Amino acid sequence: MPRDGDIITLDVRLLDELTTIVSMASAAILDACTHSLNARTKADHSPVTAADHAGEAVILEGLARLLPGACVVSEEAVGRAPPASIAASFVLVDPLDGTRELLAGRDEFTVNVAIVSGGRPRLGIVAAPARGVLWRGIEGEGAERLRLSPGAPASAAQERIAIHTRTAPRAGLVAMVSRSHLDPQSETFLARLPIADRRACGSAFKFCHIAEGGADVY
Numbered sequence: 001m002p003r004d005g006d007i008i009t010l011d012v013r014l015l016d017e018l019t020t021i022v023s024m025a026s027a028a029i030l031d032a033c034t035h036s037l038n039a040r041t042k043a044d045h046s047p048v049t050a051a052d053h054a055g056e057a058v059i060l061e062g063l064a065r066l067l068p069g070a071c072v073v074s075e076e077a078v079g080r081a082p083p084a085s086i087a088a089s090f091v092l093v094d095p096l097d098g099t100r101e102l103l104a105g106r107d108e109f110t111v112n113v114a115i116v117s118g119g120r121p122r123l124g125i126v127a128a129p130a131r132g133v134l135w136r137g138i139e140g141e142g143a144e145r146l147r148l149s150p151g152a153p154a155s156a157a158q159e160r161i162a163i164h165t166r167t168a169p170r171a172g173l174v175a176m177v178s179r180s181h182l183d184p185q186s187e188t189f190l191a192r193l194p195i196a197d198r199r200a201c202g203s204a205f206k207f208c209h210i211a212e213g214g215a216d217v218y
Contacts, residue, residue: 017154023153029055032050039103052076091114100179108202109130109202133146135208147159163212172194
């Protein structure tokens with residue numbers, strides 16, 4: 001995959017390759033859920049399970065093959081050994097966002113991978129393994145939602161729909177709120193807005209609902 005020093009060149013081929021890696025990680029997470037999750041609490045009081053580690057292992061192996069030498073910042077790996085420095089372009093990974101939702105038996109957990117360059121996210125993929133749905137996009141090229149079975153390559157997507165945010169409805173905004181982190185500061189923020197409806201949701205699902213025009217604010 002093309003790279004120029006610390007710069008990762010973004011193109012559709014890279015997006016497809018990363019999509020396939022995320023899909024494989026999604027399958028590994030679902031497989032881990034059929035066994036003991038060995039849940040424990042980390043030092044920051046957030047939970048981690050065997051599913052988190054299974055997804056991360058697949059992603060890190062895939063990135064080492066696809067982008068050898070690229071700087072990768074991944075949640076569980078960084079907890080063990082933070083990188084000495086962060087490159088101008090790096091891959092940001094949350095192998096399982098919404099571990100609390102997974103442990104509660106909900107399907108609102110995601111696999112998140114992004115490429116950050118110059119302090120901005122330039123490419124992003126969010127997959128919902130339990131729903132067989134994946135959202136992805138490249139800066140300047142728009143975004144789309146795929147219907148993709150976990151473990152399947154990007155080329156096997158059963159459905160591709162271009163997505164975009166919507167104009168704020170005159171009847172009031174739909175707000176996505178966290179199931180786990182709704183705090184007084186969030187309530188104060190929401191109180192300043194013309195909110196018509198609130199929808200509780202876990203993980204990066206909230207951002208995807210906004211990106212595809214199903215909600216307006218988080």
